[in-house]
Amino acid sequence: MREPLDPDMFADCRPVSSVPIRIGDKWTGKIIICLRDGPRRFTELLVPLRGITPKVLTASLRAMERDGFVTRTAYDEIPPRVEYELTPLGRSLLTPMAVACEWNRTHLPALTSARAAYDAS
Amino acid sequence: MREPLDPDMFADCRPVSSVPIRIGDKWTGKIIICLRDGPRRFTELLVPLRGITPKVLTASLRAMERDGFVTRTAYDEIPPRVEYELTPLGRSLLTPMAVACEWNRTHLPALTSARAAYDAS
DNA sequence: CAGTATCCGAAACGATACTG
């Protein structure tokens, strides 16, 4: 017999993407990948993040800084230079993200065709 | 030298949680965990999913059905009985989710204290 | 260069009540 579900099974989960990790929003995961090879500047990040606005990029980077995923280093130069870099904690996210990407690579076609079949009916 | 970022590096990524997988919303991951041990009924799911409303649970299950993650089986009885069950595709999500949970288990304390430090300053 | 300031629309989520 199947056990009944434990009513408290999610007691230690904070709301929104606690499990899985809080990288479920639109940009955080991509930013982490952009920073994989070393520090990057604000404008440098804008390019591959097609269509992100400066406001949203700032907000994302602030949130990631708060979570301890990135550091922000401002150099006192003219023109200004700011570099964002992954912390070890931020870098540790690359493992689960790689697994998720691998899932996508192998299973996304199945999901897509499931959707098509559902929408057709 | 670090390479410049490829402007097209996310060309094959659909918006919102494509990589990582579309389990970044508030409930999908938890529902999958609830269905891990076998089929469950609608009301049975409501219990551990503290505070979810029937409307939101229905919407989540419909989306998961559309993505091919769960099947919905209605039995012609009175009172009505409906069971939701993971498909093999849905079950395949347990692997990346376990990795994400493991990340949480080991690194969430670091994130939490990073937040506290940031908010204190 | 590296952001801020304002405004806006869409989507997610929740509260409450009702039904075959």
Place this chain on the structure above:
DNA sequence: CAGTATCGTTTCGGATACTG
């Protein structure tokens, strides 16, 4: 039991313009 129907709030992200 397994939903649906309405309504309201909050959050997210985008558009556009401006600044030290």
